[in-house]
Every structure is written in C-alpha cells, then in structure tokens.
Amino acid sequence: MDKMESKFASLATDNAPGQEVRERAAAQPVFSGDPIPGREVDFSHGDVDAFLPAPGTLDAFVAGVHAGGRQAYTEYRGSADIRAGLASRLAAFTGAPVSADTDLILTPGSQGALFLAVASVVGAGEKVAIVEPDYFANRKLVRFLDGEIMPVRLAFLEKADGAGLDLGDLEDAFKRGARAFVFSNPNNPTGAVYSDAEIRAIAALAERYGATVIVDQLYSRLRYSGTTYTHLRAVEVDPDRVITIMGPSKTESLSGYRLGVAFGSPRIIERMEKLQAIVSLRASGYNQSVLRGWLAEPKGWMEKRIALHQAIRNDLLERLWGAGLAARTPDAGSYLFPKLPRLSLAPADFVKALRFQASVIVTPGTEFGPNLNAFIRLNFSQDHAAAAAAVDRMIELVARYEG
C-alpha cells in the first residue's frame, strides 16, 4: 500500500452518518429473533422534517437568487453586507468583538469552516492536540494533512463538574510540541459543556505554549436549563490565537443549505479565504442570503426549540437509565452517547442489528475515538414519539443480545 493509499484508507466513511446505504449486502452477520416492527428513526443526524427551519428561510434564499450576479459572485469570504450583519450578531452572542472586514468567513457548512481552519494551521508533521472522544472529522483532518494526533482524554462519564477535560494531557501535548488544539464545545458526541474553569485553563495553556485553538461551537445555542456556557474567545486570551466555528446546520435545521462561519484571528481567516479560493471558491452565493435570518429568528423561536429538545432528552434518558444503560446527561446539543452492556454480538454487528432488526440507525462510538466501541451516538433531534419508540426497540434488542 503506497502512502496515498494508506492515507485514504484511514479516512474511511463506511460508518459515517448517511453512508450506510453504500454497505454491501454480503457483509451482514447472523442475527437472532424476529425484526421488531416500528417506524424507522435515523439517529445518525437530526430530522429536519420534525424540526423545521425558522420561517422565512426559503424566502431569503429566493431573494438571493433575485439579487442576481452580485449575490452569485461574492468575495470568497462571503458577501460583505451579510458579513456585516452577522459580525455584530456573533459578537453579541459570544461576548467579544468581530470585525466583518477581517475576522469572519462564510463557508460551505461548519464542516467547510473546520477543514479550512485546521488546514490553515496544521502543516505536515505538525502535532495537534485532539480530544477523545470528539467529532470524528477532527482526527481525519489531521491525518489528511499528515499531522500527528496528540490525544487528550475527556472523562465525560465520571466527571460532573465540567466536561472532564484532562488538563494534564493537554499540557503534556503542548510540552511535547503541539501548537494547535481542536475541540468541540459542547462536545460531540457527549453533549458535555466545558466549565468556565476548563475554558479559562485552556486559554491559559494556549497562551503559555503559544498554541492556536480551534473551537467548534456548532451546538452552542441549544443549551439546556442549568447550563452555563463560556465562550473561549471572550475570556482572557490573545484573539489572534482563537478561531471559533459555528453554523445553522443542526439546531436551526439548515443542513441542506450548507452554511457555516468561522470567526476570530484575522491572520488565520485570511489563510482560510485563500484556501477556500481553491477548495470551493465560496459558500453558495444564493445560500449565503439565508444567513440574514440566522441569530435573528422570531422572538421565542429558539426558546421553544430548546424546550422541545429538552423534553426529548429527558424522556430518552429516563428510558435508557431505566434499562440500566449508562449515559451522561447532555448539557447542550442534541446528542446522547449511551454505553452498551456486554453483548453477544460484536459492537459493529449490534449497530447493524439495530438497523436491520429494529429500524434504528445510530453512529458507532468508534467513530469518535479509540476504545469507544461500547458506545453509540444518537442525535435526538427527532419526532419525539418516534424517537421514544425507537429507543424502546433498541433497549429490547440490547436485552436480546445481552451477556
């Protein structure tokens, strides 16, 4: 296997959300018992038919089309007037200034922002501190760029006060030469939110070791009651070493439009724009118009969305805990990351059994880091009743294969 072959082998997407359809039928294991009937629920991503975008979204897109050439061909970093409006709303949301001219870029989804940010900071052979577990793309991006992953543990199940970041691991990574740290807050897949003390400790370590921090705050608007949230960019830290990533794909159900933003360090934003020019040119011009309504939804819209998700979270957690499954209560976002008991099926086969015998699609824990094969991730932004019934079927299947 040559270098390129092994690189791409390590970027496998077979278990990535939505890719199950590409599985070859030949690979099915032998299951026991009958299928459990019920409406299929795809927990690998949120259901945008259950939680609709805010009113006016499509109208904003159509207005962009009618604006014509000036909206089709924006600067690579995105339309100047859309950036102007967004910059002030992002500053208000995060509690620190954002210059529309130098500090902000619009990207194709927050995935686009993450790629551009990491590729603008990490060169071949460079070390990057990565949380385990965390969003699977973080590790794949470092591999694609020929960087080296320095794992930082997250004691998400044990620790109630904060997300459970192992600050010793992080300092150790910096001591051993890492000059970048990439993490999501709230954490994907656990929904853990970093405490104020954790965020301040990350900032202090970044300062001490001269590191750049890329923080993916994709789910930072969907916070449940009792959660306090500290934006890294708003604490005492050199603004030129922080990039924050957000986007309306998840909480706001706009994934089909592929829109994201990165904001912070002008030096890194400029690199990201240069890179975007050869990667995708720009976020789709007409789609950018949809961002005019982002962080500006009707009064009460977000509060209602949070309340509905909190109700689903509580309901599913009760069912999981009732069946004896361990799961941390997510502080924010719409992911649950329960731990399965010992099963007679290999974890990867149980995920297949869930799909073929219970019409329940989940993402295997192994996508989020090593040694996580006892875990599965559920995106519970779903029709409430369907999600509850699907979790009941899952619990029934766990019982069937337990031991």
Place this chain on the structure above:
Amino acid sequence: MDKMESKFASLATDNAPGQEVRERAAAQPVFSGDPIPGREVDFSHGDVDAFLPAPGTLDAFVAGVHAGGRQAYTEYRGSADIRAGLASRLAAFTGAPVSADTDLILTPGSQGALFLAVASVVGAGEKVAIVEPDYFANRKLVRFLDGEIMPVRLAFLEKADGAGLDLGDLEDAFKRGARAFVFSNPNNPTGAVYSDAEIRAIAALAERYGATVIVDQLYSRLRYSGTTYTHLRAVEVDPDRVITIMGPSKTESLSGYRLGVAFGSPRIIERMEKLQAIVSLRASGYNQSVLRGWLAEPKGWMEKRIALHQAIRNDLLERLWGAGLAARTPDAGSYLFPKLPRLSLAPADFVKALRFQASVIVTPGTEFGPNLNAFIRLNFSQDHAAAAAAVDRMIELVARYEG
C-alpha cells in the same frame, strides 16, 4: 517566514476574480488623463444577469427544499437518483459509459471537484504536469499539497492546428517522474480546444508512463461553429486513469448554486468522497436538485446561447484585431486572452488603470502562469453592447499608455 506562512503567501488571491474589492486604496499608481465614462463591465466572470439560467432552475431548487430531509442529507457523493439521471446524460455527452453508483460524485462547484481530484491523486513531494497557461487554481492546488509543478508549454498564439500543447514537455515531465497531468479543455484562459490528435497523444503518453489525467471540461458545451471536440475519456485509455470535471457554473449561469461533478475512475471517485466528507460533507443538498435540469435544457436553448456568445466573440475580436492587438480566436468557452503592446505602465498597474479609469475589470495574465504579464483575460459572457463599449474603452486606454 515559516513553511505554512510561505505556502499561504504563494496562494495569493489579490488578483483573483471578484477579490479586487479587498485591495487597499493606498496602493494606487499615478494615472494620466481623465476617466473614460461608461457602464462598468466586470470581465473577471460572466454576467448571470445578462445570460440567465435555463427556465425551471429555481423551481427545481424549491422542489428540493420541499423534499425535506432526504434531500438535505444525501450520501456524501450526492443523491443517488440525481446521480442516476446525470450519469446517463454525461455518458451520452462524452461518448463513454458512466456508472451512477461508482463513477460519479457531485461537488460544491467544479472548483470543489478539481480540489478533491487533485488532492486524491497528488501526495506531498509528488510531481504534477501542469499546462502554462492554464486555470490558476491548478498550480495553487499543487502548491497547497506540497507537490511539484512540471510545466508543459502551450503555444496557443503560434499554433492554429489544435491547442498547441508541447507534447515533448509532457513526455519529459512523465520521464522525470510526474504521475499526474492536470489540464483544462477548452483551455482556460485562451479558449483553445485540443485537437483529436493532441488528446490521443495525451492518452497514449498517460498509458505509457502510468499517469493519471484530470481534465477540466467546464466549458466543453459552449463550442463554436467549426470546432470538433474529443473527450479524453472516450478515446483508447484505461478508464481508471482519467477523471473528467464539469459543472453548470459558467455556460449555464448557475455559479450562485455551487454545483460541479467529477466522473471516471471509481478508485479516485471513492477517495474524493472520503475527502469531501471532511472538506464540506456534500454539495448543498437542496442545490443538488438543480442538476435534474442540467444537460436537459429545453430544445434549442444551448444552441441559442452558443450563437449569442459567438456573436460577442466575433465582435470583440474584430475590435481587438482592428486596434492591432494579438488574440487567438477561442474555439469554445467565453474567454478572450489578448496580448497588450508595450505600455508605459507596468502590466499590474494597467489592470488597475482599466478598472479606475475605464470601469473595465479584467484578470491579469500572470494568474495563469509565469511570463504572461503582457496578457489579460476577458470573460465575454456579458451584455453584448456593454462588452463592446468596454473593449473600446480598453483600446482607448491602451493607446493612451502605449510605448
């Protein structure tokens, strides 16, 4: 300057189409004479307000939105049923089979396709044959990937029979270790179409040296009378060493939707999908719906578009030639690449004079390769009368600064 700094310095976008607005005012040279009044024409890209998308485009997008979650979350390589329709139309257009399941990926613009293709083939330190002149992103992509450019000359002004590719240069690049060749056909910026003999020679050399060829056919539908076009993928060549790139951004005026396709080698398409999963996830789901109408426009629509562009081409060429400027007649596409005479202003300053004194925006030839500073590129997909008047102003300014 560290390695990452110098890499990003080499990816400069200051002269890229649409980025002029980011120029700092302080940098203006001293011009002579008064501005020449007239309607601004931005030749750096086509005018989608002058040439509209085919009827039904926006309706197709809206239908995608109404399809909901299944259209928002397609496979990373794009919606299966949209690929099915496209695969057969692309096969008919290019004259060689395309499997919807294994040979095709939808991307955010043809820029997205080009990035994914080159990044799937070129590893760090690897040599890549690149035509000069050719689309500026080709060279930037190789630099970003830490590859090495092996230039292949194109005698576009001297040669009437074919595009003028120096096959000796290409073989030399392969002999010296290049295992990839990237080129556009029709050539961007000259509009030259490679002859059947040239395409067959490229295929034969690729076979002999085991090289992969990425051919950007973005403008291959807009062919003027008398032009014959040979698709590389349709001649005798191992299909696993060819990737063809197309998209509806230019001729079809759909740039604001950011849609492109790559098709060919299943091995490379699979790598591209893995990479897309960490770069942008997928082409915007709803936008993909617009591709249902691509290569399926109403009868006569494309023929009319070609006729209108041919009329503009002929008119502008007559004006340029009448003023004594050398320019090759483009066989296809909507780019003109005239050569300027010796001027009293540096070429980069003349491009600024054009913008500030004549309201004419062009792309400097230096974007397309070294030693091209006497050339400028004009995308003549514009309002006919406005484009003609703009070229007259350009000619007046050439006369003002000549000698």
